[in-house]
Each structure stands twice: as structure tokens, then as C-alpha cells.
Amino acid sequence: MEVLHDAVLLRIFTSVADRWKMGPLYLGIVEKARERHLAGATVLRGPLGFGQSGKLHQGHLFPSTQDLPVVIEIVDSEDKINSFLPVLDEMMESGLVTIEKAQVLHYGRQRASLMSRLKQQLGIGTKPPLVH
Amino acid sequence: MPELAEATLLRIFVAENDRMHGHLLYHALVEKARDMKMAGATVLPAPVGFGQSRMVRCELNVDAGPHLPVVIEIVDTEDNIARFLLAIDGMIDSGLVTLEKVRAVFYRRAAQPSAVEATPLP
Numbered sequence: 001m002e003v004l005h006d007a008v009l010l011r012i013f014t015s016v017a018d019r020w021k022m023g024p025l026y027l028g029i030v031e032k033a034r035e036r037h038l039a040g041a042t043v044l045r046g047p048l049g050f051g052q053s054g055k056l057h058q059g060h061l062f063p064s065t066q067d068l069p070v071v072i073e074i075v076d077s078e079d080k081i082n083s084f085l086p087v088l089d090e091m092m093e094s095g096l097v098t099i100e101k102a103q104v105l106h107y108g109r110q111r112a113s114l115m116s117r118l119k120q121q122l123g124i125g126t127k128p129p130l131v132h
Numbered sequence: 133m134p135e136l137a138e139a140t141l142l143r144i145f146v147a148e149n150d151r152m153h154g155h156l157l158y159h160a161l162v163e164k165a166r167d168m169k170m171a172g173a174t175v176l177p178a179p180v181g182f183g184q185s186r187m188v189r190c191e192l193n194v195d196a197g198p199h200l201p202v203v204i205e206i207v208d209t210e211d212n213i214a215r216f217l218l219a220i221d222g223m224i225d226s227g228l229v230t231l232e233k234v235r236a237v238f239y240r241r242a243a244q245p246s247a248v249e250a251t252p253l254p
């Protein structure tokens with residue numbers, strides 16, 4: 001992915017217990033995102049939450065029956081995220097998907113020029129160019 | 133392409149062991165949200181963080197005490213979030229509350245009407 005100033009943050013709220021095909025849904029989503037060359041995906045696990053059913057999702061004595069909330073975050077260009085939404089639509093049975101605008105400052109080893117624009121705006125760290 | 137609706141994301145940053153009337157605050161906030169039939173709530177623990185006190189709380193910093201940060205996230209309509217904020221006024225002693233506009237798709241499994249009644253509060 002090119003470093004974009006204007007990107008979109010996609011967040012998927014689901015449960016560790018939700019399944020897709022043979023495995024957990026959150027893993028399925030991460031794999032699908034990778035297959036489609038999205039910029040990246042992060043899974044965050046929560047100890048407590050509830051959703052549409054009103055049932056509290058919380059830890060259990062037996063790890064095999066865990067039904068904890070899980071959030072998958074993906075940042076990419078609006079086009080890429082939009083093309084991922086129908087794929088997600090096929091996979092989601094219950095849960096929440098949100099989208100918000102995000103500005104990317106750093107991706108991998110690349111730094112978007114927004115950083116230098118910000119520094120200029122604040123008038124800091126503007127080193128004079130090296131003279132050879 | 134699924135249909136996206138306008139919604140509001142509420143995030144509440146507090147300490148994991150903040151308490152209200154002896155109950156964990158984050159638990160009380162989730163229960164309040166559930167009582168008010170909000171669309172949902174998710175608690176996300178953080179391994180490191182700091183707030184107004186400037187003290188860095190992390191799992192390894194024993195001196196800072198057991199005050200790890202925790203974020204409670206709720207996505208719902210703007211009006212429902214406003215109602216919720218009025219209802220929790222006074223519950224948060226120290227912390228941070230933020231609001232963001234988001235676009236959302238709510239995936240709802242076919243109704244299971246008995247699910248709420250069947251799960252007593254712990």
C-alpha cells in the first residue's frame with residue numbers, strides 16, 4: 001500500500017465464538033484481508049461486552065467456551081475498504097462494522113509527507129537542507 | 133455493498149480498577165449500557181498508558197499500582213449516545229470521554245427473544 005494521507009479505518013466488532021467455515025470468524029476476516037492485499041489488520045480482544053442479543057460476553061472458567069468480544073481493525077484506502085465490505089457482508093452473521101476517516105502518518109517504513117507538513121505547521125524540526 | 137448508517141462512537145478511557153459503589157466502573161458502565169438497551173458495548177484493556185496524573189501505568193510498573201487503562205466503546209445513534217451520557221453523568225470521577233462520527237452496519241442475527249431474559253446479571 002502506498003502511504004496515503006486520507007485513509008479509512010474499518011472496525012469489525014464480533015465475538016471470539018463466532019465462526020466462519022471451519023474456524024473463528026476473526027481469523028477468517030484477517031485471512032481474507034491478507035488475501036486481498038489490504039494494508040494490515042489488528043485483532044483486539046476485550047474481557048467484557050455485549051451486543052444485539054443483550055447477552056454479556058465475558059470470560060469463562062473453561063477457555064474452550066470463551067465468548068469474548070473481539071475487534072478487528074483495518075486501515076486502507078477508501079476504495080480498498082469499500083471493495084472489502086461486500087466480502088465482509090458475506091461473512092458476517094451478527095456484529096457491528098464501523099468506518100471512520102483516518103489520516104495515516106506512518107506505514108511500514110514509509111512516512112507520509114503529512115509529517116513534514118505538520119512540522120511546518122507547528123514550526124518545529126525544520127532542518128535546513130544539507131549543503132554539499 | 134452493505135448499507136452504511138450514520139452513527140456515533142463513544143469511547144470512555146478509565147482505569148481498570150476504578151470503582152463505583154464497590155463495583156468495577158467499566159463493568160457498571162457496560163451494565164448501564166445494557167440496561168438502557170444500547171446497541172452494544174465493548175471493553176478493551178490496554179497494557180500501558182497514562183492520564184492526567186502523568187504516571188505511566190503498565191503491567192511491569194509496580195510502583196504505579198494496579199491502574200491499567202481500559203477503554204469502553206459504544207456505537208449507537210447520536211441521540212442514544214446523548215441519552216447514555218446524561219445517564220452516566222457523575223459516574224466517571226477521572227477519565228476521558230470522546231465522541232466520533234462513524235458510519236456503521238449493524239449485523240443482527242435472527243431474533244432470539246429469550247436471550248436477554250435467560251442471562252441473569254453476574
